[in-house]
Amino acid sequence: LPISTSRGCINKCIFCSETKIWKKYRFRSSENIYDEIVYQISKYPFIRSIFFNDSLINGNIKMINRLCDLLIENKIDILWGGQASIRQEMTKEIILKMKKSGLSHVSYGLETASIRILEMMGKRFTPEIAEKVIRDTAQAGIRVDVNIIIGFPTETDEDILFTANFLKRNKKFIQEIFFHPLVITSGPYLYQHLDEFGIKYENEFNPNSWYSNKEENTLEKRLETLSFYQNFIDRRGESFFELTDYYLFLAETCFNKGVYDKSLKFYEKAKESNSDRLRDAFIEKCLQRIKYKL
Numbered sequence: 001l002p003i004s005t006s007r008g009c010i011n012k013c014i015f016c017s018e019t020k021i022w023k024k025y026r027f028r029s030s031e032n033i034y035d036e037i038v039y040q041i042s043k044y045p046f047i048r049s050i051f052f053n054d055s056l057i058n059g060n061i062k063m064i065n066r067l068c069d070l071l072i073e074n075k076i077d078i079l080w081g082g083q084a085s086i087r088q089e090m091t092k093e094i095i096l097k098m099k100k101s102g103l104s105h106v107s108y109g110l111e112t113a114s115i116r117i118l119e120m121m122g123k124r125f126t127p128e129i130a131e132k133v134i135r136d137t138a139q140a141g142i143r144v145d146v147n148i149i150i151g152f153p154t155e156t157d158e159d160i161l162f163t164a165n166f167l168k169r170n171k172k173f174i175q176e177i178f179f180h181p182l183v184i185t186s187g188p189y190l191y192q193h194l195d196e197f198g199i200k201y202e203n204e205f206n207p208n209s210w211y212s213n214k215e216e217n218t219l220e221k222r223l224e225t226l227s228f229y230q231n232f233i234d235r236r237g238e239s240f241f242e243l244t245d246y247y248l249f250l251a252e253t254c255f256n257k258g259v260y261d262k263s264l265k266f267y268e269k270a271k272e273s274n275s276d277r278l279r280d281a282f283i284e285k286c287l288q289r290i291k292y293k294l
Contacts, residue, residue: 017187052082081105113166151222
């Protein structure tokens, strides 16, 4: 069962539109959330798990601490979880209390382990804090997932290696890694300051199509970085976006530019990564079109 306990975010990451949408962070009281949980599980006793459908479940540590107390004191037998921010305030003590109250899974917004990129993003933690929080959470018996952003403007091979080494070092504490090639949509600071980062678009309607003329940062490069992470860490990882969609966009872009050999390469990659049988015929038709051009 999904429950919303807050709106907005306490952070102001320059790639995210949360603060633009919600303006300020708002949250419900611990008692109010507790009452809803009790009501729902009494009405629907088959519910065993609750997902906090928030940007972060730990935006207000005092509120979450009190909610845990209520769940523990009243012996509410329910599992819960959601997305969370890496914070120094996430001590081993509060993590263990969250586990005791039913916290079973959490997805942390790590994004990168490069201190330089963390500072550019506007993150308020260091790689050292991230490592401690992730390990403390996993050692408490809570499932840990992390999100990684690929291709943040000015990201270098050195920054990528910092993150890759961090993930490899902590692999046994992380259940799933969600890799996300950076999408730049209207709203965030990044979009409002395109010139500052040298950002342009191949296709103004596709937020994945951006590239930077200040360094080698294209969608193709970001997908190469994704492949490097997967091989280096020996973990395929997951993504909320279909890899096939990325390759189809690159293939079409190359085709429109008349670069047919590269277009063929990307259509073949799209065919290889595709898991949707309904698109097989479309991709095959595109491949025949390219081979005719060649």
